Amino acid sequence: MLSVVLVLVFLSCGILAWRRRNRNKDEPPPLPGALPLIGHIHLLLGNSSQLWDLTKKMSYACLNAGGVASFYIGPRPMYLVTDPEDCMLITNTCLQKDAFYDFGKPWLGDGLITAAFPIWKVHRKLLNPAFNQFILDGFIDVFNRQARRLVKDLVGEVDKGPFDQFDYLLPSSLETTCLTVMAVDFSDKSLLNSKYVHATQNMYKFVTERFQKPWLHSDVTFNWSSLKRKQDESLKIMRNMSDTVLKKRKAEYLNNKKQAKPEDTAEGPKFTPFIDILLELAIEKGAFSDRQIKEHVDTLLLSGYDTTASALMYTMLLVGSYPEVQEKIGDELHNIFGDKDRDVTKQDLSELVYLEAVLKETIRMYPLAPIIARKLDQDIKLRNYTLSNGRTCLLSAYGLHRHPIWGPNVEQFKPERWLNSETLPQCPTAFSGFGMGRRICIGKSYALMSMKTTLAHVFRRYRVSGNHLLMKTNLDVMLKPVSGYYIKIEMRKKT
Numbered sequence: 001m002l003s004v005v006l007v008l009v010f011l012s013c014g015i016l017a018w019r020r021r022n023r024n025k026d027e028p029p030p031l032p033g034a035l036p037l038i039g040h041i042h043l044l045l046g047n048s049s050q051l052w053d054l055t056k057k058m059s060y061a062c063l064n065a066g067g068v069a070s071f072y073i074g075p076r077p078m079y080l081v082t083d084p085e086d087c088m089l090i091t092n093t094c095l096q097k098d099a100f101y102d103f104g105k106p107w108l109g110d111g112l113i114t115a116a117f118p119i120w121k122v123h124r125k126l127l128n129p130a131f132n133q134f135i136l137d138g139f140i141d142v143f144n145r146q147a148r149r150l151v152k153d154l155v156g157e158v159d160k161g162p163f164d165q166f167d168y169l170l171p172s173s174l175e176t177t178c179l180t181v182m183a184v185d186f187s188d189k190s191l192l193n194s195k196y197v198h199a200t201q202n203m204y205k206f207v208t209e210r211f212q213k214p215w216l217h218s219d220v221t222f223n224w225s226s227l228k229r230k231q232d233e234s235l236k237i238m239r240n241m242s243d244t245v246l247k248k249r250k251a252e253y254l255n256n257k258k259q260a261k262p263e264d265t266a267e268g269p270k271f272t273p274f275i276d277i278l279l280e281l282a283i284e285k286g287a288f289s290d291r292q293i294k295e296h297v298d299t300l301l302l303s304g305y306d307t308t309a310s311a312l313m314y315t316m317l318l319v320g321s322y323p324e325v326q327e328k329i330g331d332e333l334h335n336i337f338g339d340k341d342r343d344v345t346k347q348d349l350s351e352l353v354y355l356e357a358v359l360k361e362t363i364r365m366y367p368l369a370p371i372i373a374r375k376l377d378q379d380i381k382l383r384n385y386t387l388s389n390g391r392t393c394l395l396s397a398y399g400l401h402r403h404p405i406w407g408p409n410v411e412q413f414k415p416e417r418w419l420n421s422e423t424l425p426q427c428p429t430a431f432s433g434f435g436m437g438r439r440i441c442i443g444k445s446y447a448l449m450s451m452k453t454t455l456a457h458v459f460r461r462y463r464v465s466g467n468h469l470l471m472k473t474n475l476d477v478m479l480k481p482v483s484g485y486y487i488k489i490e491m492r493k494k495t
């Protein structure tokens, strides 16, 4: 036994010495904490709360190292980047997602998030028009209706003390996204219920667990694991939903076509769920197979509902923690709506400047996707280093959002920083809450419209209070709150 240990130690010292001697001068410095042979693997072990602590620690270490660093998962070298200019160059040059995204493929297939570059290039071009402003304007009525329902549901919590806001925000965001993506509402409880929400939340956990256990990275070992069996159970629930919806909607689409209804000649935006655009592209132009439509629907549903619910949750908690911010939101709402309880219009959305600043500042403080990854498909020459072709490159939005480029108050929640474009960082990647480079979020405008409408309704009616400093979070692919995120609400007094 002793001889095995001695051989291993000898071998690892040899590998480390060899690595150091052969380290290209242009290679970024290693992050602290590497052990011989295994590199930084030991730091990955633990639960997703430890993974989040590690992400923060490594992001700060990378900032201190000048914005680019390397680390090792066993013998596999990877990079971590927190420099805005370097992140921009990498994400505009390398459009291939890293192999880690393949863990999500059984779920999202060739949807835009997980698609390999050649498919992504064609499908993103086809889907971009589905997110144009005219189509999005057709969703405002849904956003208003949903926000009113949320406000009504919350009445039961008034003056009752702290409550779990996710119990309201997750179903509300899921329903809004289901309506806009698939034209399905919650009246069909057999399709969309808490089982679906649990299945998607569990999938995040399974993907994270697989990432933290390098021996499950290979499909061969993973396919034999109990984690795979649990994953399959969740997938069954999610697939059942998208299969059923697609069959139903496709039949309706073909039926409507057969009956050749006269063209709707009414002017202005009309409600067009994304699934109808996908079906039209599939049926009229042969652009997608049924499998691909389902994968896009699953991707849009997941990326739409979970992110907006979380961003609303963090925003309400932060606003509840800063009374002066809540006052300013109240003033802005009063200037726009007076005492009227009317719907939010397209015009109002462009005037809700402070509310949008609060949302962006919240996502800067709590980036929902704190780390994204790209596979380098060529050598990338940065200002100070050259990154090698073939390696994994992690880009830390958490680190970017704490870069000194944001000024001395970078750690503070200051929505006002968004109101003066001259003092904001000029590099577009400094704010990466919606991703960066050419694979940036396709749903950014949708998300801002939907969240601003919801918050305008909520803050017109309620005053919230909470304390974000008590919140504990995990990294389950996305930044997830686990405790301390409850808020209290009371009625806002009329001025």
Ligand code: HEM
Binding pocket: 112, 113, 124, 299, 300, 301, 303, 304, 305, 307, 308, 311, 363, 368, 369, 372, 373, 432, 433, 434, 435, 436, 438, 439, 440, 441, 442, 443, 444, 446, 447
């Ligand atoms: C607060 C809300 C949202 C946040 C913070 C957010 C964040 C992000 C981030 C960080 C990425 C980049 C992922 C990567 O590079 O690996 C992304 C991509 C994406 N998001 Fe969003 N998102 C939000 C809302 C939405 C909505 C509402 C939709 C659709 C209805 C959506 C659809 C997508 C899609 C399809 C991609 C993949 C884009 C591509 O690779 O071409 N997102 N999002």
